[in-house]
Amino acid sequence: MSSSRGRFGIHGGQYIPETLMNAVIELEAAYDRYKDDPDFNRELNALLNDYAGRPSRLYYAEKMTRDLGGAKIYLKREDLNHTGAHKINNVLGQALLAKRMGKTRLIAETGAGQHGVATATAAALMGMECVVFMGEEDTKRQALNVYRMKLLGSEVVPVRTGTATLKDAVSEAMREWTRRISDTHYCLGSVMGPHPFPTIVRDFQSVISREIKEQLLEKEGRLPDAVIACVGGGSNAIGSFYHFINDESVALIGCEAAGRGIDTFETAATVNTGRLGIFHGMKSYFCQDEFGQIAPVYSISAGLDYPGIGPEHAHLHDIGRAQYVPITDDEAVEAFEYLAKTEGIIPAIESAHAVAYAKKIAPTMGKDRIIVVTISGRGDKDCAAIARYRGENINE
Amino acid sequence: MNRIKSAFENGKAFIPFVTCGDPDLETTAKVVRAAAANGADLIELGIPFSDPTAEGPVIQGANIRALSGGVTTDKIFNLVRSLRTDVKIPLAFMTYANVVFSYGAERFISTCREIGIDGLILPDLPFEEREEFLPLCRKYGVALISLIAPTSENRIAMIANEAEGFIYVVSSLGVTGMRNEINTDIGSIVKVIRENTDIPCAVGFGISTPEQAAKMSALSDGAIVGSAIIKIIEKYGRDSAPYVGEYVKSMKEAMLAQK
Numbered sequence: 001m002s003s004s005r006g007r008f009g010i011h012g013g014q015y016i017p018e019t020l021m022n023a024v025i026e027l028e029a030a031y032d033r034y035k036d037d038p039d040f041n042r043e044l045n046a047l048l049n050d051y052a053g054r055p056s057r058l059y060y061a062e063k064m065t066r067d068l069g070g071a072k073i074y075l076k077r078e079d080l081n082h083t084g085a086h087k088i089n090n091v092l093g094q095a096l097l098a099k100r101m102g103k104t105r106l107i108a109e110t111g112a113g114q115h116g117v118a119t120a121t122a123a124a125l126m127g128m129e130c131v132v133f134m135g136e137e138d139t140k141r142q143a144l145n146v147y148r149m150k151l152l153g154s155e156v157v158p159v160r161t162g163t164a165t166l167k168d169a170v171s172e173a174m175r176e177w178t179r180r181i182s183d184t185h186y187c188l189g190s191v192m193g194p195h196p197f198p199t200i201v202r203d204f205q206s207v208i209s210r211e212i213k214e215q216l217l218e219k220e221g222r223l224p225d226a227v228i229a230c231v232g233g234g235s236n237a238i239g240s241f242y243h244f245i246n247d248e249s250v251a252l253i254g255c256e257a258a259g260r261g262i263d264t265f266e267t268a269a270t271v272n273t274g275r276l277g278i279f280h281g282m283k284s285y286f287c288q289d290e291f292g293q294i295a296p297v298y299s300i301s302a303g304l305d306y307p308g309i310g311p312e313h314a315h316l317h318d319i320g321r322a323q324y325v326p327i328t329d330d331e332a333v334e335a336f337e338y339l340a341k342t343e344g345i346i347p348a349i350e351s352a353h354a355v356a357y358a359k360k361i362a363p364t365m366g367k368d369r370i371i372v373v374t375i376s377g378r379g380d381k382d383c384a385a386i387a388r389y390r391g392e393n394i395n396e
Numbered sequence: 397m398n399r400i401k402s403a404f405e406n407g408k409a410f411i412p413f414v415t416c417g418d419p420d421l422e423t424t425a426k427v428v429r430a431a432a433a434n435g436a437d438l439i440e441l442g443i444p445f446s447d448p449t450a451e452g453p454v455i456q457g458a459n460i461r462a463l464s465g466g467v468t469t470d471k472i473f474n475l476v477r478s479l480r481t482d483v484k485i486p487l488a489f490m491t492y493a494n495v496v497f498s499y500g501a502e503r504f505i506s507t508c509r510e511i512g513i514d515g516l517i518l519p520d521l522p523f524e525e526r527e528e529f530l531p532l533c534r535k536y537g538v539a540l541i542s543l544i545a546p547t548s549e550n551r552i553a554m555i556a557n558e559a560e561g562f563i564y565v566v567s568s569l570g571v572t573g574m575r576n577e578i579n580t581d582i583g584s585i586v587k588v589i590r591e592n593t594d595i596p597c598a599v600g601f602g603i604s605t606p607e608q609a610a611k612m613s614a615l616s617d618g619a620i621v622g623s624a625i626i627k628i629i630e631k632y633g634r635d636s637a638p639y640v641g642e643y644v645k646s647m648k649e650a651m652l653a654q655k
Binding site: 004005013014015016017018019020021022023161162167168171174175178179180181275276277278279280281286288290291292293294 | 445446447449450452456463468469470492493494495496497498499519520521522523524525527528543544545546547548549550551555566569570571
């Protein structure tokens, strides 16, 4: 059994080509140097507050709570951040770190386009070159985000290999990094890939749970009973969970994209349908066939359409600290529409997976219970696709 | 420890790579026999993977063709069993960590020994993760091949010190594929390797012409060629064996002519 760096239980590690080893070692050293550096943190916090709009609001969804008739529901409004999703938290941190390392160019993968837009934004702000890899299928599903990235001065490379979705965008970004390392930082968007990415991204996203804890303490004087977030690679989920991991009374629930159902092949629910494997630099759970070929996964959500899950989530699942539940396309779309009508909030279709599960469990819980649902992003980008799903054609 | 040493006993070693099952296993068998008959000293047999992150477009294409033709790890094991009735040169598998891990590492590596596979090359298994498979490779006498890259620098000595079989020197940054020029200072990488081990080293990535093979093997103990062979197979399909044989012959001759 391997015991290399960056392990979460048996998961994690650094399964990458030798060409990239010194790059990740250099990144780890830089991160260790700057993570507690006062200047670095002052600069990052100023950006998070004044540029990204933190802290994000913790909103009591009173109508939804009344309508469901059970637990009190709070929404953590990451959708209100600059660029419209939680992704900016991580990107500002990594871009600052890359600058400190003397890098002048950022590359990134993107699924729904939110991480790509956030990276393009940070690159524009900090005067860095930026190239975003995006599955060709996703460039069609998320055409608006492609335009936004270009508007921000970034190059967008459509990836045509494999299933032309998020996993292929990650593969292509890794290939590009092996081509050009000296001036380039790979700004990975989720808590996945080789060490130290799962740790770095988690740390930058953990601001979400730190704020939830403070804000709920102020409003309710106590901890929540459950925190619910959607999981693809799992960055908004780990950010929402992190400061509650040692609070055993808080249930941590990750919502996976079940696509057309976990009993079909058209699913992306990794914990529910995958098994242990090694891919994209990490040991974790992956959707794969009996010979280890990675499965062509499916979800209506481009951001959750990934055949793996971050290694820390895999570990939290193994030890029973977090629970990972499947949510189908139908349930997510229904929740997308529900939150729009009930609270006047249009969530990202990714986040709608978390809303869908809150709808299921809130009525089963007492009125003295509290659920926090992370709305990881806003849903403007999804409107055209959801309209199509409902048989309506609109021009973007 | 196994046959690999013999690959480096006929002058500089020429090491062709072929993706098993591209376009089908019968063609792979013919190509391997043609390469062996025309001077290949060791053959790398690629087990295709759905998402080969270290490969350029040419070998990615071969992986897709092979997998869509229905090739599996078990079918490739059977191919090797049948090849081993007459092919005597060393053979190594080139694949990705998940193919080995998912099959069950011990089941995979013990089968390698049983069918006559001498080495295992896993581009996504760096030095730091070698414990994943190294104990089993040692148990079954299969050499776990180490890779050294242009960016390895301070890591070369550490990797060379524990290397087995041969060392795969990655000639260039980036993924596999043909290149017009190789700019890495291979000579100085090999110098550090030689200071740390007696194990032979062969250069791969980007080599396609006899001139490049001669030049790279002059700096090391051999040359590895993948994409250029896959290109021939892509062009001639089921009829590619004689063309690959001819190509292997021209490469080996150019390497032998190099003084």
